[in-house]
Amino acid sequence: MEMATRRERLRAQTREEAKAAALRQIAAAGPQSLSLNAIGKELGMSGPALYRYFAGRDELLTELISDGYHDLADAVEAAGEAAAGAAPADRIRALTRAYREWALAQPHRYLLLFGTPVPGYEAPAHTTRAATRTLSAFLGPIAALGPDSRAAALEGQFEAGLADRDPDHPWSGPVLRLGVTGWTRMHGVVSLEVEGHFTQMGFDPGLLFEAEVESLIAEAAGSEAG
Amino acid sequence: MEMATRRERLRAQTREEAKAAALRQIAAAGPQSLSLNAIGKELGMSGPALYRYFAGRDELLTELISDGYHDLADAVEAAGEAAAGAAPADRIRALTRAYREWALAQPHRYLLLFGTPVPGYEAPAHTTRAATRTLSAFLGPIAALGPDSRAAALEGQFEAGLADRDPDHPWSGPVLRLGVTGWTRMHGVVSLEVEGHFTQMGFDPGLLFEAEVESLIAEAAGSEAG
DNA sequence: AACCTGAGTTAGAGCTTCTAACTAACACAA
DNA sequence: TTGTGTTAGTTAGAAGCTCTAACTCAGGTT
Numbered sequence: 016m017e018m019a020t021r022r023e024r025l026r027a028q029t030r031e032e033a034k035a036a037a038l039r040q041i042a043a044a045g046p047q048s049l050s051l052n053a054i055g056k057e058l059g060m061s062g063p064a065l066y067r068y069f070a071g072r073d074e075l076l077t078e079l080i081s082d083g084y085h086d087l088a089d090a091v092e093a094a095g096e097a098a099a100g101a102a103p104a105d106r107i108r109a110l111t112r113a114y115r116e117w118a119l120a121q122p123h124r125y126l127l128l129f130g131t132p133v134p135g136y137e138a139p140a141h142t143t144r145a146a147t148r149t150l151s152a153f154l155g156p157i158a159a160l161g162p163d164s165r166a167a168a169l170e171g172q173f174e175a176g177l178a179d180r181d182p183d184h185p186w187s188g189p190v191l192r193l194g195v196t197g198w199t200r201m202h203g204v205v206s207l208e209v210e211g212h213f214t215q216m217g218f219d220p221g222l223l224f225e226a227e228v229e230s231l232i233a234e235a236a237g238s239e240a241g
Numbered sequence: 242m243e244m245a246t247r248r249e250r251l252r253a254q255t256r257e258e259a260k261a262a263a264l265r266q267i268a269a270a271g272p273q274s275l276s277l278n279a280i281g282k283e284l285g286m287s288g289p290a291l292y293r294y295f296a297g298r299d300e301l302l303t304e305l306i307s308d309g310y311h312d313l314a315d316a317v318e319a320a321g322e323a324a325a326g327a328a329p330a331d332r333i334r335a336l337t338r339a340y341r342e343w344a345l346a347q348p349h350r351y352l353l354l355f356g357t358p359v360p361g362y363e364a365p366a367h368t369t370r371a372a373t374r375t376l377s378a379f380l381g382p383i384a385a386l387g388p389d390s391r392a393a394a395l396e397g398q399f400e401a402g403l404a405d406r407d408p409d410h411p412w413s414g415p416v417l418r419l420g421v422t423g424w425t426r427m428h429g430v431v432s433l434e435v436e437g438h439f440t441q442m443g444f445d446p447g448l449l450f451e452a453e454v455e456s457l458i459a460e461a462a463g464s465e466a467g
Numbered sequence: 468a469a470c471c472t473g474a475g476t477t478a479g480a481g482c483t484t485c486t487a488a489c490t491a492a493c494a495c496a497a
Numbered sequence: 498t499t500g501t502g503t504t505a506g507t508t509a510g511a512a513g514c515t516c517t518a519a520c521t522c523a524g525g526t527t
Contacts, residue, residue: 047273131356169448176443203429217402222395
């Protein structure tokens with residue numbers, strides 16, 4: 016176990032403080048408001064000092080996005096583990112709830128991941144792996160519900176597409192279809208919610224989200240719950 | 242019929258040219274890249290000249306968003322009118338196809354409407370009306386399929402929420418629920434698609450979108466198509 | 468103590484939004 | 498045609514941004 020020098024510890028701490036300040040700015044006024052000069056002012060140093068810690072504004076943003084993907088994956092996986100002994104439907108409910116709660120707790124971070132792409136950002140491989148982790152957490156309980164094939168061409172594409180990257184993957188086409196479908200449905204509700212599109216409509220988005228989860232569960236179980 | 246003066250015509254033309262240049266910038270590098278100076282340079286005038294035409298950058302963006310809402314509503318309504326004589330399911334297919342095609346033809350505009358909110362933008366009432374027009378186009382054919390009640394609390398909220406704004410509205414709770422659900426599902430697929438989240442996954446997003454449309458139709462018709 | 472490395476600053480280039488003051492062009496009335 | 502008012506367009510500049518280069522200082526190691 017390598018002990019960090021004092022200098023290394025201080026450097027890491029400064030980096031984390033800068034990232035936290037950056038997220039506060041983004042939470043207040045969106046990604047375009049991110050300003051290295053303003054972060055420097057908040058930390059009690061000059062803006063250009065931050066170029067000692069990050070190659071530039073793009074690298075800072077890239078790290079924030081990467082952190083977000085990992086954090087979301089961790090939260091969803093933790094919910095899956097906490098519900099490991101439950102029935103598949105309850106596990107899906109727990110997983111979907113964790114997804115939405117993570118987004119509602121930090122909408123600005125959710126929109127960094129899944130909102131309008133920020134120019135200059137490149138997704139490194141480990142970010143893609145974290146995104147895959149989030150989605151994969153749903154596949155086990157969906158498979159346990161035993162979904163039927165509903166769209167053979169599409170399901171074939173999912174199987175082949177994933178096989179290109181992971182030839183030993185255990186998931187059937189219908190499971191993959193419902194995994195991705197579940198993601199698009201969660202995202203559809205959550206993104207419109209955090210963006211404020213529902214505020215004038217007079218309904219509780221949580222109820223709509225739950226209705227969508229129940230619809231997905233019913234579809235995966237092969238029938239429509241009456 | 243009031244004839245526009247030459248000055249008025251030229252003014253309107255300059256405004257349209259500025260808006261077109263703005264959209265080209267946004268298409269190339271996202272909303273934050275929008276620069277009045279760069280638009281001025283492209284039109285052959287100084288940046289500050291544009292303050293004669295728009296109160297500021299925010300007003301220009303606000304107009305672009307407003308234009309987008311109206312354009313989308315027009316496109317969806319036109320598809321609904323073109324399919325007016327068809328069966329309800331076919332009308333829904335035409336409407337949803339128009340929604341997705343509009344987004345894919347101009348993803349930068351779609352993300353202006355439904356991506357990460359741009360700071361400084363305020364939705365004027367006529368924008369909200371255009372958004373309502375888009376959603377309303379779906380309600381007729383959904384109602385014609387005769388959907389059952391599935392989530393009474395949620396449906397009651399939809400009815401009451403819309404009644405606050407339009408007491409004479411003819412739509413039942415289940416119709417409103419499926420209208421909004423259809424929107425969230427379309428948006429879930431289209432937004433992840435235009436943002437590039439599906440590109441490494443090896444499937445055709447058009448097939449996924451169609452599968453979601455068929456699922457919505459089956460749900461509205463009160464059975465799962467086998 | 469001397470040397471090296473990393474942290475931090477300042478100055479400045481080149482960009483932005485926006486305002487104020489000015490000039491020029493256009494439209495209209497007498 | 499001339500005079501007046503309005504609008505279009507420019508320039509200068511304030512205040513902000515990202516980023517780089519050159520410099521100084523502080524901390525760590527030998």
